[in-house]
Amino acid sequence: MGKQQHVGGSDRHSGSDTTGHDATDGDARLAAAQDPTTSQMTLIDLASDPSPAVRKAVASRGDAPAQALRPLARDHDRQVREAVARNPSTSVGNLLRLVKDADRWVRWAVAGNPACDESVRQAMVEAPDKELRGLVAETRELEPDLAARLVNDVSPEVRERLATHTHDPDVINALMADRTGRVRKGLARNRRTTAAQRSALADDPVVDVRAALVRSVELDEADLERLVEDRSVQVRLAMATSEIVPPHIRKALERDPDEMVASAARDFRPASGTASAVRAPRIAHRPSGGGTAQAGGAAR
Template sequence: MVQEIETCEDLVAQIDELGVEATVRAHRKPPLLTRILRDLYDLYHDQDRYLSFLAHYPLIPSDLAEQIASSLDPEKVDIAIGLAGNPRCPQQSLQRLTQHPQVAVRHALAANPNLTPKEFQTLVTDENEFVRATLAQNSALPNPLQFLLADDASSAVRIALSERKNLDTDVAVHLANSDDSLVSAATILNFSSDEELLQLWADQNKQHQQLLLLRRNKALPAPVSAALRTSPHAFVSRTALKGSELSGPEMLYLAESEDTRDRIFLAEQADLPASIQRLLAQDTSPRVRRRLAGNHAIHEAIALHIAASNDLNAIRTLAKNRATSDATLSELCQHPDDDIALLVAYRDDLASDHYDLLINHRESLVVAEHLAYQEINYDRFSEKVAQQLAIHPAPSVRAFVARSAQLTEALKNTLSKDPSPQVRRQLASNPSLSEHLLRSLFNDSDRKVVFAAEENFAQRIRKQQREQTQTDAPQPEPKPEQTTSKAERPRKGALFNKIANFFND
């Protein structure tokens, strides 16, 4: 807690303990007594540390500030900086400081809102651009001087001027038309005093000004946004439309635009009506059709249209689209181009019917081979495919089909002697394997094959035991006039069977 100041000596002790800056902050409210401040000056005017406190203290009496400034050594820069920024510093002292040889002092002075037009007039021609830039942002700068700074040779000064909250409208127009792109950009990005000027920049159809309007942090007025959405510059209009809901006329305009980029932009939008999507699906540009095929909101009818077309690039994009429907994927599974089917085969959202189409209904085995390398769990092979895969030169493919029930006994016998333990291990887990062939695998040289065969055999025994138990169990006599509804009976029976099967297992 800051000690209460009752005497000049208390203030001296606190300055020594906390420093000048902290002591100034500590006594803004309530202010120090004028008597204590005058005593400090009378007793310690020859010590810079305490003079610096007085110069920086914003509630110093004006006559005391003038007394310090009138006899101040130009070398004592810190004290001069404090006076230059002090709101209690009198006008004659401020005027004297405008001629101070140190830039830091004049820089602090330029930010003082209590400057009079005379000090502003002097500083507006200061040789240092940073002084002029600080002056340009001073809230008390007279309007006529804004025009002078608007033509300053330094871009930094003009940019600083453009960031004023009360920038004159005519000055803003002048700065926005500057040949210096940085000055023009800063003005359009920051100006907020007059919505009519924003509308003027939007209506002038100057591309760089319109793009800058779109980069503003604050939301644009509705008329300004509407002007930008209908800009003759395609990039401006697309940027203005991006992220907002398109109207019917806007979508139709983009769909019929001669600029391919407009139609590409439209094809990427979500929630497009089917009528617009149909137009885009028939677009002459393959880039447009491809972007539509990749749209997560593509309608199923449009997707099926693309899938049946000859546009391979669009079809490839459709095959990779995470939102493609199951019906469309089924069509792509039957596409004659193996590359298209392979793109579908490597998706992780396929159903069993899709695998059936990819494996059992294609002329070549290319896709089935790739699925075998992925080691997916599938055993619904057609007889023809099963026979072909069983004699495939790749062990991974033979292992893939070794669990199939469609293998002939001859092929199962051949696979039981396959040189690859991976193949024999999969065959040993085949539920349709004959008991004789299963027992022969008990003597396999690979322990994992033996374990798989034994587990398969054990499962069969447990299944037979469950079936025998259910056959031998006495049938309960029907109870007369059951009050239980028909809808409840299956549930009770199903629950009983689940419990019985659990304990049998």
């Protein structure tokens, strides 16, 4: 079977030589699993290798055959399953299995797989794991029916992430009526809002919403003039340090009655201009060293 005769040989010696041969055999099998010229049949054999490192190497290969990935999606080692969850060659059937995996890092890895289709995203939307629902809420081209379900998600965090990233005008309009301030704060960071929606957000009763708005999107002159007199020091300070506030507005803030705001306006220096007002969607990666930190600080 292809290169299998060169991988993991059967001759063993007694004594200290046995350990040396085991290590050599393991290195050879790992090298074969990583070698782009290794045959498909050999990869199938290596998918049942006793070494998790070898199985993970097979699971990570974009050219791994389905016969290799299928058992690896059920592997007892969670990092092997996570590698399958990230592999764009993984079948939809295996992704549907992995989205229900007991390990959260495996579930979250599915969200970043380009092979996900609507059926996989639907399974994510229906999952009890709110971080998983949050990850799918950040999908740029999320199907309208799935987005509509997330508009009413029980978790404000999920709705906030949908509000921040959605491109769907109907979803934005629906979330404008959300009673939770953090959800409207997500909308304030969304550059797909209309001028009318931004004007409404400029009048939002929650300070964090108005502060996020002036940092994230361009506003009409009337809104800027109203916000430069905002009752909240936090909002005026956000304007003084915002990259997108026009110079004449910042100049007006140099005369702000709060010295911290006035000083920030006078001392402002534009950054490189590479910072994005809205962060890219979060794709969870397991911390090196087996840490337990969660993606985005979300709950399990």
